[in-house]
Amino acid sequence: MIQPLPSDLITVNVDGKDIAVPKGTNMIEAARLASVEVPHYCYHPKLTISGNCRMCLVEMGLPAVDPATKAPLMDPATGKQKINWMPRPTIACATNASPGLHIRTNTAAVQDCRNSVTEFLLINHPLDCPICDQAGECKLQEHSTAYGRGYSRFVEQKNVKPKRTQLGPRVTLDDERCILCSRCVRFSKEVAQDDVLGFIDRGSYSTLTCYPGKQLANNYSLNTVDLCPVGALTSTDFRFKMRVWFLKQTPSIDCESSVGANTEVWSREGVIYRITPRQNDAVNDTWMADSGRVLYKAVQAADRLSRASLNGVPTTQEKALQAAVDLLSGRGGRVAAGSVNGVAVVGSGSSTVEEQFLTRKIADKLKAPVALVSRVDTGDKILVSADRNPNTRGALVTGLICALPEQKLSALSAAIEAGQVQVILSIGEDLIAAGLTAAQLAKVAVIYLGTHQNATSTVAQVVIPTLTVFEKAGTLVNQQFRLQKFVRAVPGLGGVSDDLVSLSHLLNALGGSTLGSTLGALWPVIAAEVKVLAHTTYDTLPSTGLLLDSATWAGLPFIEGETLHFKPVTAVGVKS
């Protein structure tokens, strides 16, 4: 006897095996829960159902009931309720599981459906896998090995369709490879809310194209490339660059805004080739913005800082760090020896939680005021938020700041003008871009830790190069107060120390405690000191992140508007 189930679960039978699934689960997902794969092309869990590829046809049966009395009809042979099998195969994507639903995926009839759909999809397909970018991650290729005939019965001429169509600035289309699944059409309409794709012509001559005068130019266009089950839509940036099976995948986080979309970084031998979204149903589903996919180009940018320097002259990391310590502790001549009153720290909302923690420790040691650079832009209501700092909340959580950053560093600016600041420690922030003037910077000594050259690095007395997000590991806190981790994808630039090493060195040299410079060493300290991070460790942090208790900061006027899976909390003050 089966135990009664919780009200939101129902029992279905997949290939003879009973399994409990949530109500409303469609047959593909129900089968997935029973570890049975139902092949499909057009179905995508995050898009509306179109049911056009017909690859997911299965046999479906429902428990038999007496039409008049609705009483179950029993099969005397088995003692179980009889099952009425539908005479025709049913698409698994469009049918939701109902109590007692039976699904058969392993019969000859289902096999024949899959075989015939595969044959139909291949007859007009160019079969150019050897030169196709999708090879290796192509559903058509995978299912053809499982359900293909191995030879072709098609002796006619294949259809000819447009090749190398530029659908937009980032997407190239090969219509001959298209299997007309309409995922890209539905994505553009439903998720990107930029309805520009559609089909022209009829029957087998149907052709995917943009509406006249339109382009697939929205900031989510590359998701259509990820969605495309075949090699029809390809990334203009990535195509022909690398075979996907050579690439290593590293879980990462999109650092372009406080949304913190989960990403996958694809690299080979220390070189990144592309970034794609990583599924996180609480954050970004399976999407990410195009703008976040090109961030890897910063790793090998020409203006990358690769060496430490003192007053513009290249030097070693050790000497630069020593110079920084001298400046900060007053031995550099700018500040009276023993006095720490003239130092200001500019922290960053782009730094990791661990770096922010160390920065706070340094600021505490120096008793220096901390400013955070604000980066505000308009949000797109999808996956790019108004706060372009990926880790503003990390700075709050670690106690680096207590209030949201003000625009243009105005307090610091006033302090410089008043002669109260002689040394600025900038963690990765371009102070000129953040609102200070060149004249103001001329009045102070700047210690700059950063990845790229900018107006601040050129005037800084001490420059210490740091790593990009792809070359280090750490955690970030997104707009939902979700602590998310990312992993090092590629080795750091030669001769450049990890940010944590530089920061902990500074802290130690300034007389602070020895906290260690690795995540493993730092996290016990962080967990012990920061209440909302108690019992957290980097290693045990789930890949989908950990939602933190944000009650402490509930009253702050965060600037983010609504995005996917995020609704701004109404300010506490509104309550009567």
Place this chain on the structure above:
Amino acid sequence: MPAPDQHRLIFAHIDEPGYSHDLACYQKHGGYAVMKRAFARKPEELIDEVKRSGLRGRGGAGFPCGVKWSLVDRKSGKPIYLIVNADESEPGTFKDRYIIHQDPHQLLEGTLIACFANNVKQAYIYIRGEMPLGARILEKAIAEARAANLVGPNILGTSYSCEIYVHRGAGAYICGEETGLIESLEGKRANPRIKPPYFPAVLGLYQCPTIVNNVETLCHVKHIADMGGEAYTKIGTPNNTGTRIFCVSGHVQRPGYYEFEAGKITLGQLLYEVCGGPLPGRAFKAVIPGGSSAKILRFGERFKGKRKVGAELVDYDWGVEDVPMDFDSLGMIGTMGGSGGVIVMDDSVNMVEALANINAFYAHESCGQCTPCREGSLWMKKITTRMVHGTARAEDAALLKSVADQIPGRTICAFGEACSWPTQSFLAKFGDEFKNYSETKQGSPAPATLI
């Protein structure tokens, strides 16, 4: 047995000298009197009359009209729409066009009665793009009716209001499929919808409950409202009530449209007596009895089995000529009554070439949405075209059958059946012609024009 006389119910005034399509003429012949009487009754009564009449849809599927109406979701609070399917596109069918051209008010009256019965406030006549004249005639008829307070607000002084709009298609067979039609009416590409969940009775036009009825079906509704459902069942045969219009085309002496009581005339009587038999010196070879997607019948084959007559099961042993022309009998022998388009072929026709023609049509008309129909229809077309215009191979017959078998029952809409049944049935009935085509072709005359 001599053929019965025609029973002209729907076509009562078609081709009648002096009968015109304007309102005055229609009213002179008693037009809109039925509607006036019907509006005095309760809508539920009218639905019951239609249910009692056993009226089956005349668009092709023969689905009971009363059942269709009873499936409509009346509790949703959303408006209910009625769509008149005037997208008559099935090759071999030309009945609705004559109703629209010569007796449009009959259609309007039937439509208004159906609307009243189902509490519909807005109806659309979706007319095939290739029928511009019909669209103009309907527009004029609606304008006349509106001027006479027969369409529009407070019809005939009652509290009931109903608008009828004409919408022209852009020329696609698939718009005759009801959910494709709805998509097209909504201004989209006519891709049929998946069912479930998009049954028109629940989630139809603009996601509201919708009734889609064929032109002829709605004209029958008028006559049912007139004579009552019980009296209507006296016409025709049980389960195949009323009259059927047969559009006979092809190799007969007198092609045309004929209206008979359903099931009271056999195919042989229709072709030999009513239509005058084959052309001089020719013999019938094959007939498609219900529009080009229906399965073909070969003269000379016999059908045996048991059928229900009243409560009893009786043996039948029919030749093609003996089959009564009704939905059930034609269904029993493996084809269908469909839309009533009877396509006749005599012994001058080569079946490979005939199928090439049909396949070309369906490949051209497949909407391209779902895989089996999209790819299968064009593949079959490419094979038959190659056989006719290029090299025919002995193995093509088996290949064609195999391709056709991979389509029906696996598609979103019934087009999968429509495009594969011709090939399946041509192969089943005339397989030898396909196998030997490479040889027969050598002796054939100059090639036909390219399809």
